[in-house]
Amino acid sequence: MPDFSRRANWALLPLLLFLALWPSSAKARDLTRDAERNPGLHLLRSQLQAATGSQGEIQDETGNLSGATQYVLPSPAQLGLPEVLELNLTEAIHLALRQNREIESAYLGRVLQKFSLGKDMSKFWPNLEISPRTDASVAGSSTKFVADGPEAERSRTETVNAGIITSVTQKVPTGAELSFAWDNTITGIRTHSDGRSSRESGLTGWAVGFRQPLLKGGGTRYNTASLVRAAMQEEDNVRALRDTLIGTINGVISDYRAMMRAKQRLELAEDSLGKARKHLEDTRVLIAAGRRAASESLQAEADLAQKELDLENARQELDNAQLNLVRRLELDSGSAIALTEPIELRTITPVYEECLELALERNQSYLAAKNALELARMNLDDVLNQRRWDLDLEGAYSDGWRHRHPDPSSREDEWRVGVSLKIPLPIFGDPKYDREQPLLSARIALRRAEMALITARENLEKSVRQRVLAVISSLKQVELARRTYDLSEQTYHFSELKYQLGQMSNTNFITEQDRLRNARNSFNDSIINYQNSLTELDALLATTLDTWDIAFVPERADLEEQYLGRNVWLLDR
Incomplete structure (x- = not known):
């Protein structure tokens, strides 16, 4: 000593x-x-x-x-900041789902989709239409003769028509169409001339008819294909809405965890700054005691300045992360958020076979490819049906009273039954191309759909395997990062003692401080990366809503009531 x-x-x-x-x-x-x-x-x-x-x-x-450089921040009252909103991750997700313009837009789209579905599914409902009509007209004419002829003749005709027609049509799955019409019409004509006259006529009657295609356009498979297409489209629409919700949730999770990462880095930067200040003080003590060279004070001061710069960068990163989360939650840009979710490790080890089974049942891309293949097959059947001969069975019957005045009234009825046949025989030119092109396109589309489904399955299997391996690898990285941090912490404590005893240079001690901070950052990052890999796997398997215990509702009754009112019955239920 x-x-x-x-x-x-x-x-x-x-x-x-x-x-x-x-x-x-x-x-x-x-x-x-x-x-x-x-x-x-x-x-x-x-x-x-x-x-x-x-x-x-x-x-x-x-x-x-x-x-050292000091950063004095004004108090929240001086800045006029809003009240701090404390949120954990679950609360942030539910807040985003309650107020999100993208989700509301998706639900508005669902109103249109359900309206179209209601129209498609009512194909075999009766169509009722009532058509009242009326019109009136006046026409006049005059005839002038030469000087020695008779006087000029003038005439005027007044015509009034009024009537109401009620019609009902009904399609059936076999392709047949039934019709019924009730016609009530009256016409009045009055002529003003030298010999005045008036005449009235009217018709009151009904008619029924039917038409059944026997070849082209006939059959339940062909006529119910549109219902199957509508149901498939509805499945795709519902899954698209589900994926919209999942995308919103994943965005909130990503931004929330990015803010968690930035917050932890800020805390580590503040801790490193405190250690750098203490190290500068210790260095000056040792220099004053003659235990260290005076130049080492410059190294400690440079390290302190670097730590202050790191702290400012960490603050900026946290501010940017908070703005991103505020924007995602659609809050006021001046809102302040305090995260209450800790960085914790909850280990889950996925099994590839189970994940693949879930993906095949839920993944939108794969299921859409399956539907596309089925639609391509149905389209080919439709094209083949349209190439058949046009053979129809038709029948009709009408009955009614013809009212006339001053002429006598009469009853009129008519019936007919027949078969019509039309055979298309395009030989050459555009008719031949027009007949063959739909069949060629349908066959090629079917083959493409088959290949697309194979590709979609292969891509899904590859993606599931990659995500599962990423989760497993991320978990291993967490364990390695934990071990690295534990060893770095022990090394730092030994280095601190060796530096105090004069057995370690200033530069090496600063390096050990930085290594400890980097190891802690890497450990935190590895946990967040592991959690993100699980989130990505959830999104691929479409199990995000189940993971966060969120009930999926494919429509919103309040929006339907707002835009359709009493006509909500037009939507498919």
């Missing part, structure tokens, strides 16, 4: 400068903790203080006791 009493005289000036940079009140508690952990360094400081006497603390021109 050096003789500090003999050094006190010539070391007085550097020590005064050191004490000018050494706060008393805030550091007293730190000295107490240091005395417990590092008794050697505490004894060295005590001897230096005894040698210099009790000196008043001298501040620099800026009033900064430490000599």
Whole structure:
């Protein structure tokens, strides 16, 4: 141990400068903790203080006791910040689902989709239409003769028509169409001339008819194909809405965890800055004691400046992450969010076979490819049906009264039954191309759909395997990062002791500090990356809603009531 009493005289000036940079009140508690952990360094400081006497603390021109750059943030009241919104991840997800324009737009689209589905599914419902009509007209004419002829003749005709027609048509799955019509019409004509006359006529009657295609356009498979297409389209629409919800949830999760990452980095940057300040103080103590070269103070100050820069970068990263989350939640841009979700590791080990089975049952891309293949087959059947001969069985019957005045009224009825046949025989030119092109297109589309389904399954199997392996690899990375951090922490404690004993250079000690911080950042990042890999696997398997216990509702009754009112019955239920 050096003789500090003999050094006190010539070391007085550097020590005064050191004490000018050494706060008393805030550091007293730190000295107490240091005395417990590092008794050697505490004894060295005590001897230096005894040698210099009790000196008043001298501040620099800026009033900064430490000599380091200080960041003084105004209070929330001074900034006018809103009340801090505390959210865990589950609360953030539910908040996004309650108020999200993209989701509302998707549900508005569902109103249109269900309206179209209702129209398609009512194909075999009776169509009722009532058509009242009326019109009136006046026409006049005149005839002028030569000078020695008769006087001019003038005439005017007034015509009034009125009537109401009620018609009902009904399609049946075999392709037949039944019709019924009730016609009530009256016509009145009045002529004004030298010999006035008036005439009225009217018709009251009904008619029924039917038409059944026997070849082209006939058969239940052909006529119910549109219902199957509508049902398949509805399945795709519902899954698309589900994926929209999943995409929104994943966006919230991603932004929330990005803010968690930024928050942890800020806390580590603040901790590193505190360690850098303490290291600078310890270095100055050792320099004053002659245990270190004066140049090492510059290295410690440079490290302190770098840590302050890192802290500012971490603050900016946290601000950007918070703005992204606020934007995702569609809150006011000035809203402040406090995260309450800790970075915790919950291990889940997925099994490839089970994940693949779920993906084949739920994945939208694969199921859409299956539907596309079925639609291509149905389209080919439709084309083949349209190439048949046009053979129809038709029948009709009508009955009614013809009212006339002054002529006598009469009853009229008519019936007919027949078969019509039309045979298309395109030989050459455009008719031949027009007949063959749909069949060629349908066959090629079917083959493409088959290949697309094979490709979709292969891609899905590959994606599931990749995501499962990514989860397993991410979990291994967490364990390795944990081990690295534990070892780095132990190494840092040894390095701190060796530095105090003068057995480690300043540069190496700073390197160990940075290594410990980087190891902690890597450990936190590995946990978040593992959680994100599970989220991505959930999205691929379309199990996100189940994971977060969110009930999926394929329509919103409030929007349907708002835009359709009493006509909501037009939607498919």
